[in-house]
Amino acid sequence: MKLRALLLILTMLVLCSPLLASAQPIALGQPTKGIELPVKLEIDDILNMTVMENGLVKVDEVVKATATGYLILKQQYPLSFLFKRFIEMDKADVELENLTVNFDDANRRVTASYVALGMTAKKMDKWVFSMEGDAKLTTRAGNTLVFSKTFPMPLGGKKNMVITVHLPESASDVSVTSEGGYTRIYYRLPSSGSGGNLILMGILGALIVLLVLNLVLKEGLLGLLKMLKREKA
Secondary structure, three states, rough: HHHHHHHHHHHHHHHHHHHHHHHHHOOOOOOOOOOOOOOOOOOEEEEEEEEOOOOOEEEEEEEEOHHHHHHHHHHHHHOOOHHHHHHHHHOOOOOEEEEEEEEEEEEEEEEEEEEEOOOEEEEEEEEEEEOOOEEEEEEOHHHHHHEEEEEEEHHHHEEEEEEEEOOOOOEEEEEEEEOEEEEEEEEEEOOHHHHHHHHHHHHHHHHHHHHHHHHHHHHHHHHHHHHHHHHHO
16 A cells, blocks of 8 residues: 555656646746747937928938847848838838948948939929828927937837928928828928019010111111100100
């Protein structure tokens, strides 16, 4: 009987030992297998946009990241042309020209520069600058406006965007609205019609001078004076 009882106790200990081991708490700092801890990613996207009077927009963009974020960024886009494709796809609603991309591993950042076509349009007597998404206007100094946006990222991270828009110095009547999923800046530019009127007036003046000289040569000065007297009469 004692031998049977001893064997039963040993059998129970062998069967229960894996369960007891799995129930023990994991010590702090002890490596875990098969458990992925959440990674905090944070990326700063800084855009500096200069709007020209002809509607073109010059853009300088800097993407900064934490050490982990930059490592993941380089894993996804190991070559500059792959990051170029990402920018082109991200801004598919506009046309990009002279796009250049450079990686700065020492400072954990990517710099890009390009010219954007299609971000501005003239409607009636106003110009409209449009960028996708609802951006918050944080500061304004004259014709320079600064916006900010924040997006959640996978694994609990976030992307912070700071967008600085430099309107032409001659822009006036500036207003900002959010409509249809876009942030729009309305502004006016001085009309170029006055320059055209001055040119037309100069041409008309030159024609009048030529007509007067032609009459003087044909009729003489006395003939011109007679013609002027007839016009007064």
